[in-house]
Amino acid sequence: MRYLGIDIGGTAVKYGIVTEQGEILSTAEYSVNYDQYETPILDTVLKTSQEFLDSIGVEAVELKGIGVSATGQIDSILGIVDGVGNSIKNWKGAKIKEELSKQYHLPVEVVNDGNCAALGEKWLGNARGHKNVIAITIGTGVGGGIIVNDQILLGNQGFAGEIGHFSIDYKGVNCACGNRGCYERYASTTALINMVKEVLPLINDSEFTKEDINGKLIFDLCKRGEPRILKVLDEWIEYVVDGLVSLVHIFNPDCIVIGGGVSVQQELFIDKVRSKLSNRVMSNFKKSLIVERAALGNQAGLVGAIYYFIQQNEKDS
Ligand SMILES: [Zn+2]
Incomplete structure (x- = not known):
């Protein structure tokens, strides 16, 4: 059985035909902000999803359903966009579930992208086999998802996990x-970059300016052993751990997966989070807790949406 996975972000929409085992058979990506959202994202999705299916010769009747990962505050019961954190025009109020099911005559499930990424990691990534998972994505902001007894925590409307x-x-x-x-x-990562910018005047190094600072440069400087940057990194990791300690005490997870660009830094980041966390949580909470980096990268949302769809259908049937 095959599904259509849709991952709607602020700049692009990704499509994939996904099998029951989570294998992605074909994919495509289209811009959603080509005219600064004058064309509502949902209109672009309705049009380009059909283009995608046509291009690979798949008809909707061959599919079992559609799983959607979407940016913003998503009401998963109604499948609509209920709120938008940043300023994406014409997105709030979009009736994703209703419009897609009208166009394709298929069941549709819609979940927030952070929650989908968590589900993707649980299904096929580094949280596989774990029942209680905190997934956190560190980038320009911090996103995430919380899995409790194998189910994503949606809260009353689907907003949970912010x-x-x-x-x-x-x-x-x-x-x-x-x-x-x-x-x-x-x-x-934005916060880390700002923290480094603050100490930059203290570093005797004319190789770069404030504008050059990004996550990769920061870790390169740390690998070179630049002491002030290492100190800032250490302080920033304390902040990361600060939130995780509370989440561990509230949810008692058996797995934390950390995604986003910085998560590729095993020794300088993931290993340090693991050891600092271990020092700061109550001892019983760390007995069976593992901390890993996320494994799926930008495919997590797409497969996570399908995993949610399958879970919902199992419950209903
Ligand atoms: Zn806030």
Whole structure:
């Protein structure tokens, strides 16, 4: 049996035909912001999904259903976009489930992208075989998903797992969400870059300017043993661990998977998170806890959406 997986992000929509085992047979990617969202993303999806199916000679009747991973606050019960954190025009209110099922006469499930990535890692990635998982993606912001007893935690409407937005400092910096001291303001790659920019004038090195600073350069400097950058990295990792300690105590997971560009840094990042976390959580909580980097990269959302679809259908049948 085959499924259509759709991963809708802020810049592109990805398609894949996915088997019951999670194998991706064909894929395609289309821009969704080619005219600054004047064409609503959902219109682009309705059009380009048909183009994708035509291009590979697959008809909707051959498919069992459609699983959608989507950016924004997604009401998974209704399958609509209920809120948009950043400013994507014409996206809030999009009736993803209704429009896609009308066009293809297939069942459709829609879940937030962070939650899909968590499910993807549980199905086929480094959280495979684990029942209680915290998945965290570190990039320009911090996203994630929480799996409790094999099920993604959706909350009342599907918004749960916004782990970038619990506060670790009530006196902290303002966040776009309206709160103060949100975790992603300290634990994102953006935060790391800002922290490094602050110490840059203290480093005698004319090789680069503030504008050159990015995640990769920071880790390259750390590998060279630049002491001030290493110190900043260490402080930043404490912030990352800060949030994880709370999540471990609340959810008692057996697995934490960390994704995003920085997660490829095994020794300088993943290993350090593991050891700092181990020092800071209550001893009973670390007995069966593993900390790994995410394995699926940018395919996690696509397969995670299909895994959710399969789980829902098993429950219903
Ligand atoms: Zn926030």
